[in-house]
Amino acid sequence: MFSVTVRDHMMIAHSFRGEVFGPAQRLHGATYVVDATFRRPELDADNLVVDIGRAAEQLHAVLGELSYRNLDELPEFTGVNTSTEALARVVADRLADRIGSGALGEQARGLTGIAVTLHESHIAWASYERSL
Amino acid sequence: MFSVTVRDHMMIAHSFRGEVFGPAQRLHGATYVVDATFRRPELDADNLVVDIGRAAEQLHAVLGELSYRNLDELPEFTGVNTSTEALARVVADRLADRIGSGALGEQARGLTGIAVTLHESHIAWASYERSL
Amino acid sequence: MFSVTVRDHMMIAHSFRGEVFGPAQRLHGATYVVDATFRRPELDADNLVVDIGRAAEQLHAVLGELSYRNLDELPEFTGVNTSTEALARVVADRLADRIGSGALGEQARGLTGIAVTLHESHIAWASYERSL
Amino acid sequence: MFSVTVRDHMMIAHSFRGEVFGPAQRLHGATYVVDATFRRPELDADNLVVDIGRAAEQLHAVLGELSYRNLDELPEFTGVNTSTEALARVVADRLADRIGSGALGEQARGLTGIAVTLHESHIAWASYERSL
Amino acid sequence: MFSVTVRDHMMIAHSFRGEVFGPAQRLHGATYVVDATFRRPELDADNLVVDIGRAAEQLHAVLGELSYRNLDELPEFTGVNTSTEALARVVADRLADRIGSGALGEQARGLTGIAVTLHESHIAWASYERSL
Amino acid sequence: MFSVTVRDHMMIAHSFRGEVFGPAQRLHGATYVVDATFRRPELDADNLVVDIGRAAEQLHAVLGELSYRNLDELPEFTGVNTSTEALARVVADRLADRIGSGALGEQARGLTGIAVTLHESHIAWASYERSL
Numbered sequence: 001m002f003s004v005t006v007r008d009h010m011m012i013a014h015s016f017r018g019e020v021f022g023p024a025q026r027l028h029g030a031t032y033v034v035d036a037t038f039r040r041p042e043l044d045a046d047n048l049v050v051d052i053g054r055a056a057e058q059l060h061a062v063l064g065e066l067s068y069r070n071l072d073e074l075p076e077f078t079g080v081n082t083s084t085e086a087l088a089r090v091v092a093d094r095l096a097d098r099i100g101s102g103a104l105g106e107q108a109r110g111l112t113g114i115a116v117t118l119h120e121s122h123i124a125w126a127s128y129e130r131s132l
Numbered sequence: 133m134f135s136v137t138v139r140d141h142m143m144i145a146h147s148f149r150g151e152v153f154g155p156a157q158r159l160h161g162a163t164y165v166v167d168a169t170f171r172r173p174e175l176d177a178d179n180l181v182v183d184i185g186r187a188a189e190q191l192h193a194v195l196g197e198l199s200y201r202n203l204d205e206l207p208e209f210t211g212v213n214t215s216t217e218a219l220a221r222v223v224a225d226r227l228a229d230r231i232g233s234g235a236l237g238e239q240a241r242g243l244t245g246i247a248v249t250l251h252e253s254h255i256a257w258a259s260y261e262r263s264l
Numbered sequence: 265m266f267s268v269t270v271r272d273h274m275m276i277a278h279s280f281r282g283e284v285f286g287p288a289q290r291l292h293g294a295t296y297v298v299d300a301t302f303r304r305p306e307l308d309a310d311n312l313v314v315d316i317g318r319a320a321e322q323l324h325a326v327l328g329e330l331s332y333r334n335l336d337e338l339p340e341f342t343g344v345n346t347s348t349e350a351l352a353r354v355v356a357d358r359l360a361d362r363i364g365s366g367a368l369g370e371q372a373r374g375l376t377g378i379a380v381t382l383h384e385s386h387i388a389w390a391s392y393e394r395s396l
Numbered sequence: 397m398f399s400v401t402v403r404d405h406m407m408i409a410h411s412f413r414g415e416v417f418g419p420a421q422r423l424h425g426a427t428y429v430v431d432a433t434f435r436r437p438e439l440d441a442d443n444l445v446v447d448i449g450r451a452a453e454q455l456h457a458v459l460g461e462l463s464y465r466n467l468d469e470l471p472e473f474t475g476v477n478t479s480t481e482a483l484a485r486v487v488a489d490r491l492a493d494r495i496g497s498g499a500l501g502e503q504a505r506g507l508t509g510i511a512v513t514l515h516e517s518h519i520a521w522a523s524y525e526r527s528l
Numbered sequence: 529m530f531s532v533t534v535r536d537h538m539m540i541a542h543s544f545r546g547e548v549f550g551p552a553q554r555l556h557g558a559t560y561v562v563d564a565t566f567r568r569p570e571l572d573a574d575n576l577v578v579d580i581g582r583a584a585e586q587l588h589a590v591l592g593e594l595s596y597r598n599l600d601e602l603p604e605f606t607g608v609n610t611s612t613e614a615l616a617r618v619v620a621d622r623l624a625d626r627i628g629s630g631a632l633g634e635q636a637r638g639l640t641g642i643a644v645t646l647h648e649s650h651i652a653w654a655s656y657e658r659s660l
Numbered sequence: 661m662f663s664v665t666v667r668d669h670m671m672i673a674h675s676f677r678g679e680v681f682g683p684a685q686r687l688h689g690a691t692y693v694v695d696a697t698f699r700r701p702e703l704d705a706d707n708l709v710v711d712i713g714r715a716a717e718q719l720h721a722v723l724g725e726l727s728y729r730n731l732d733e734l735p736e737f738t739g740v741n742t743s744t745e746a747l748a749r750v751v752a753d754r755l756a757d758r759i760g761s762g763a764l765g766e767q768a769r770g771l772t773g774i775a776v777t778l779h780e781s782h783i784a785w786a787s788y789e790r791s792l
Contacts, residue, residue: 001526002481007519009385013277013293013334018178020237022185023332029277029293033386046414047477052520053418068287070277081179085134105416121273122297122782123139124184130133141781145673145689145730150442152501154449155728161673161689165782200683202673213443217398253669254650254693255403256448262397265790266745271783282574284633286581310678311741316784317682345575349530369680386518387535388580394529405649409541409557409598419596425541425557429650464551466541517537518561546706548765550713609707613662651667652712658661 003115004049005037006056010067014082021081027072032087032118034063036095037129039113050111054104062094084120088128092116096132135247136181137169138188142199146214153213159204164219164250166195168227169261171245182243186236194226216252220260224248228264268313269301270320274331278346285345291336296351296382298327300359301393303377314375318368326358348384352392356380360396400445401433402452406463410478417477423468428483428514430459432491433525435509446507450500458490480516484524488512492528531643532577533565534584538595542610549609555600560615560646562591564623565657567641578639582632590622612648616656620644624660663775664709665697666716670727674742681741687732692747692778694723696755697789699773710771714764722754744778748788752776756792 013029036059038050066074071082080086092114099108115129145161168191170182198206203214212218224246231240247261277293300323302314330338335346344350356378363372379393409425432455434446462470467478476482488510495504511525541557564587566578594602599610608614620642627636643657673689696719698710726734731742740746752774759768775789 002485002522002524004481004522005520007386009387011288011292011294011385013291020178020180020183020185024275026332027277027334028275028332029295030275031293031295031385043479043481046416047479047482048416049481049522051416053416056519068290068292070291083175083179085136085175085181086179089134121275121295122271123188123273124137126134126136126181128134139782141783143684143688143690143781145687152442152444152447152449156671158728159673159730160671160728161691162671163689163691163781200686200688202687215439215443217400217439217445218443221398253671253691254667255452255669256401258398258400258445260398266749266786266788268745268786269784284574284576284579284581307743307745310680311743311746312680313745313786315680317680320783347571347575349532349571349577350575353530387584388533390530390532390577392530403650405651407552407556407558407649409555420539422596423541423598424539424596425559426539427557427559427649464554464556466555517539517559518535519537548706548708548711548713611703611707613664613703613709614707617662651716652665654662654664654709656662 001039001041002043002049003037003039004052004055005035006052006059007033007035008056008059008063009033010063012066012069012071014071016081016083018081030120032084032120034059034091035117036091037115038111039115040111044107044110046107048107050108051105058095058098058103062091062098084118084124084126085128088116088118088126091118092128092130096130099132133171133173134175134181135169135171136184136187137167138184138191139165139167140188140191140195141165142195144198144201144203146203148213148215150213162252164216164252166191166223167249168223169247170243171247172243176239176242178239180239182240183237190227190230190235194223194230216250216256216258217260220248220250220258223250224260224262228262231264265303265305266307266313267301267303268316268319269299270316270323271297271299272320272323272327273297274327276330276333276335278335280345280347282345294384296348296384298323298355299381300355301379302375303379304375308371308374310371314372315369322359322362322367326355326362348382348388348390349392352380352382352390355382356392356394360394363396397435397437398439398445399433399435400448400451401431402448402455403429403431404452404455404459405429406459408462408465408467410467412477412479414477426516428480428516430455430487431513432487433511434507435511436507440503440506442503446504447501454491454494454499458487458494480514480520480522481524484512484514484522487514488524488526492526495528529567529569530571530577531565531567532580532583533563534580534587535561535563536584536587536591537561538591540594540597540599542599544609544611546609558648560612560648562587562619563645564619565643566639567643568639572635572638574635578636579633586623586626586631590619590626612646612652612654613656616644616646616654619646620656620658624658627660661699661701662703662709663697663699664712664715665695666712666719667693667695668716668719668723669693670723672726672729672731674731676741676743678741690780692744692780694719694751695777696751697775698771699775700771704767704770706767710768711765718755718758718763722751722758744780744784744786745788748776748778748786751778752788752790756790759792
């Protein structure tokens, strides 16, 4: 199995609901350093997993929908705890949609899996992985 | 599949038995930077893999049982080579026990797997992963 | 010249005023991974720059005053752009005050300089250094 | 499942063929920081996944066959795009051959899998994993 | 003293002349992860060292002049060993020129120093620093 | 001013004397990831700060005198707290001696300063710098 990973980041504000979150119930924020991993069992005709330039570009576009925003104010997150693990899934699902719509190129349709890791600090990170 | 990872460290002394270890047969030591990864297929009611505060706290407690010690003198390691990979299992199994006993909270009982990586230097690390 | 550095982090929300900030004029947030460096020309009686446990504890306390907060709502930042570089100075000055008041121990009074670096992402960081 | 990883690097020149590569069609180069991971379900008689000294030595030997070279001039890469993902497989397969020939020791024959990651920059890396 | 650092990278081919370089006399290549640090004693009117967006943009432009190229073929490096330390100076001097010409904005004229670090691998890097 | 840094590591056991050290008064150990920085105002005839191969080799030799040892048993550390900062000086002074004796080559006599950083974990490190 082959994989390629590209890294980017986003900076957001948000708050959590639930006693388990302690002081993180207050409005605060995070930088998420985001690693998006693309997987396939065999390389394409160019000997690639994916066009890395396009992969980076699409990851940047997905993060651009969230970055420099207060997630509490985005309609899609109403009543949702935007935990690091939940956001990892949001990013992975949006990348999967873009792969499906051809935004990463025709050859990217050969991808079979995707994983997204969000690093919230030097001592904590979360991932979500799924098939395509 | 979702995962959350927390990082901590421990500093220990030990020695190895067996020619394969060369100079590491002498009493020496290591800092292990430890990554503990918790996995589950679906998020809990708070949209979490695990309460990250509790996860960090329990990892710290497990490492506290070993840190600032000479492992050669601990009864549980008599006659055992405390290699990085063997210690990864010790930490993972002790975390699994704590999950089982409820120390990470009731919701943590939904965890299905755990992985522990011990970084012994910038150029070498070892991991152990198991189901729960 | 000797130095010792300890690392911790804080997670905050804020916004900026001024066209130069572009989308960062919106309420967003950041994780700052914070490195606090303590300097002195000669070691103390224990062969140390500073008691590293106390240094870490005081850095954690200083960051605790800001973490999990919206900096726009804190009185001390009214009308102030809380840029990464400006926050580096805030942290350094507050640590300097604590050193002056003896919170890092009597021997820490031998420190002659301090530097604070805030990493806002994997591709950007800012520092402030001053004498004591 | 246990694993041990060792890190080393190589510095090479190469060029790519295909419009997808844009400016990387020109002769350029890369430092690949290479992580080689060795896996097995149970530890050997020394409580190890693999003799880490030998593993590092063999990885260094494999990388030495490629490092400080222009890959475009090596016969084995004639007509081949030496993408990061393709090179990850080359390194993994060569390590697998060495394991098979006993270069990592008799006990290394208990290894069941190998994974190789090549980091081409701080924002991009590729992996290949296979069974043994 | 304040500073802000931005990170980017370039991928180049080159060779060295001189026995001291051993196998690096052959055509090979490198990824340089590049950190550019901008310094000034007091912050500007926006509470900044420099507009970080512009700093990143200008660093990217400077690296773009070298990236995906064989440095041996560039006229400005004829007869020059493009060592990591020598390239650090090239990047720093070109950034200094751009600051002087106003490309980083009028406020960037208040900068008093610059430092550039090129990481050639996980175990080696070189820097050049100068005043403005 | 130019500099070149090389990274290596050592693994040692030791204990500390003094209440300030708390549990670190017990025999324990550490991995020190060691960065040795060499400085000079102008490059040598090969356009280098120092022959990086020789620098790495001499750093490795200096660390080899300490690695895989219990520092409490080495005569040169009798009655000495081998704190991270104190060890940074030991490594720097030994490298300075080797530079003085010509072990890094004749051209290395043009070096004017050296700095050594020992990373004891992902959250703490210490440095010592001196002129030559």
